[in-house]
Amino acid sequence: MTGPAIVATGVTRTYELDGVSVPALRGVSLTVADGDYLAVVGTSGSGKSTLMHLLGGLDRPTGGTLVIGGRDVTSLSAPELARLRNEVIGFVFQSFHLLPRTTARDNVALPLVYRGVGRRERRARAAALLERVGLGHRIDHRPNQLSGGEQQRVAIARALVTGPSVLLADEPTGNLDSATGEAVLSLLESLHADGVAIVLVTHDSEVAARAHRRIVMRDGLIVDPAPTPGGDR
Amino acid sequence: MRLAEAWRVALDALRANRLRSILTMLGVVIGVAAVVALVAIGTGTKQQIEQQVEGLGSNLLIVVPGRLEAGSVPSVSTLSLDDVDAVSRVVGDRSRVAVTVASGETVRAGSRTTFSSLQGVLETTPTVFVRTLDRGSYLTRADVGTGRRVAVLGAGVATQLFGDRDPIGRQITIGGVRFRVIGTFERLGQSLGVDRDNEVHVPVTAAQRLLGTDRIDGLAIRAPDRERIDELGADIVATLGERHPDTDFSAVTQEQILGVLGDILGVLTGVLAAIAGISLLVGGVGVSNIMLVSVRERTREIGLRKAVGARPRDIGLQFLLEAVLLTTLGGVLGMALGIGAALLVDRLTPVPAAITWWSLALAFGVSATVGIVFGVVPAQRAGRLDPVVALRTE
Structure with missing residues (x-):
């Protein structure tokens, strides 16, 4: 891919709740380059979750421009946006979001279903990625047979299975104890070393401190580093 | 996907x-x-x-008193055997005309009894309708002419009264009057909800005497050819109409019934x-x-x-x-x-x-x-x- 993975310029997002406009993002400019390792820090209500939804193509900005994988999100239809999420982005959620009653292997293979990859190849790729995250011995286990740390590693394997350029992780260690959280973070860092850009949304400053770059959000704006007019970070 | x-x-x-x-x-x-x-x-x-309906035989024309339409009350028949002669002349062949006078009667043979459908008929019945005999013989023209007390039993009646024994030549009583069995029908089963094996055929004259009537219930004609069946029906209705000015008659074909x-x-x-x-x-x-x-x-x-x-x-x-x-x-x-x-x-x-x-x-x-x-x-x-x-x- 040419150019940065994600470029946000003056992005705003306003929710309409019962006719009242609630601004969640009030003008955010941000670039996620290939191979970045970025932490987004902020208290609850700072707009960091909204930002992550936008960066991941789950939502469209109200104003400003947002380019993901070289494509302007505002001009894309819902199916095109879905395809963009499938190809460019990998999501890791705080609560894992694995399908119950579905094996680790089939959970990991899920994004490939929507890419139209055949069953045999899906299963092979999923198995390889589970091996990569250290769960080669657990491929036929269901989520309720796995520990929290293992579930999150399955979720990471799923995020990686399509070969995305950016991994968006929303409080990936939020539901884990410190030891398993540390293991998950190391795993993410080893992936970063392999060339995947990582955006880590967290309110934990220790976790954020491990990133190469850190931005702090408050009230829908980036407050640190301080915004420079027309500047792009 | x-x-x-x-x-x-x-x-x-x-x-x-x-x-x-x-x-x-x-x-x-x-x-x-x-x-x-x-x-x-x-x-x-x-x-x-x-x-x-098709099993009754082809080209059948059924003549009944009254109008055949929904809601009409069934009429009491005023037809008699003289009318049958008149109709036979219209048809041109007596063997193509069948009649019935029917009544439910108790039939007895020795100690066994059964309740069956008594049918007073002409000797033409097996030709007009499709009826085949199992044993013995059917009524003759002479039986009808003299009102002889002979009977042909449906398969069900024969079994009820005689079991496995041969009923031919044996005596039965119908409504208290003695008849002699001269034949039995082949088993036929149900037809339009009526058990056809429960019939007992006797000469129409004998049935009229037994029932104390000179009426008949209806006529059936096997038309000589299919094309003229409606015309024939109209002729018969007209003839009967002349003889009974106060009564309406209807002639229906199988196609109409169907x-x-x-x-x-x-x-x-x-x-x-x-x-x-x-x-x-x-x-x-x-x-x-x-x-x-x-x-x-x-x-x-x-x-x-x-x-x-x-x-x-x-x-x-x-x-x-x-x-x-x-x-x-x-x-x-x-x-x-x-x-x-x-x-x-x-x-x-x-x-x-x-x-x-x-x-x-x-x-x-x-x-x-x-x-x-x-x-x-x-x-x-x-x-x-x-x-x-x-x-x-x-």
Whole structure:
């Protein structure tokens, strides 16, 4: 891919709740380059979750421009946006979001279903990625047979299975104890070393401190580093 | 997403909620089973009646007093044997004219009795209608002319009275009067709901004496050729009209009887199928309802699928196929149940049933359509869910 993975310029997002406009993002400019390792820090209500939804193509900005994988999100239809999420982005959620009653292997293979990859190849790729995250011995286990740390590693394997350029992780260690959280973070860092850009949304400053770059959000704006007019970070 | 994959996902979802899926299906199962069984019974009855009317013989013309139309009161017959002679002259052949005077009578042989349908007839009956003898001989013209007390028994009556013994030459009493058995009919079974094996044929003259009447109930004519059957009917009605100025007469052909019966049965079958169809519709509403519940329950799953790249139509397809799978599985089970019920009715009751391929195809098509129609709204709702909102749902 040419150019940065994600470029946000003056992005705003306003929710309409019962006719009242609630601004969640009030003008955010941000670039996620290939191979970045970025932490987004902020208290609850700072707009960091909204930002992550936008960066991941789950939502469209109200104003400003947002380019993901070289494509302007505002001009894309819902199916095109879905395809963009499938190809460019990998999501890791705080609560894992694995399908119950579905094996680790089939959970990991899920994004490939929507890419139209055949069953045999899906299963092979999923198995390889589970091996990569250290769960080669657990491929036929269901989520309720796995520990929290293992579930999150399955979720990471799923995020990686399509070969995305950016991994968006929303409080990936939020539901884990410190030891398993540390293991998950190391795993993410080893992936970063392999060339995947990582955006880590967290309110934990220790976790954020491990990133190469850190931005702090408050009230829908980036407050640190301080915004420079027309500047792009 | 590939279609095969979507089917698999839908099947998995149904398996995950096995009891709920089965209960939801039950509505469709019952609806389809009812449609198949009721249409089979309607069709079977219609076929049976057609066979029986045709089995009476071809080119039959039946003459009865009164007008043959819906709502008319059956008239008391004023016909007598003299009228039969007049009609025979119109037809030009006495052997083509049959008469009946009928009455239910107790028939006794030794210590055994049975209640049977006494038919006073001419010797022409086996020629006009299709009746074949098992043993002995039929009435002769001389028997009719002299009012001889001889009888030909239906197979059922013969068995009732004589068991395995040969009844020919034995004495019976009909309404207390002695008759001699000269023949028995072959077994015929039911016809238009009447047990034809329960008949006892005696000369019409003897029957009139027994019943104390000089009337006959009706006439049947086997027309010499098919083309002139309506003309002949009109001639006969005109002749009888001259002889009985106060009475109306009607002549009907088998085609007319079949047409009227067919219309009535067609309407009945249609009404039954429509009622069954309503239950299928109710089943469809149940499917719609459960699918909406299912979409709500799996909002998080929908959000996740969308996050990893499912398009709205992928999600919609998944839920639509789930609904279609529910109803088509229900449809197949319903067809099996309906066929089973129809066969059981056919076997265990006098009501006949005939499974028709079109009713099976229709039931299956309708159940699949019900799935699509009632699955569309839940599927669209699932497909349009905002992934951000869906992921947040607990």
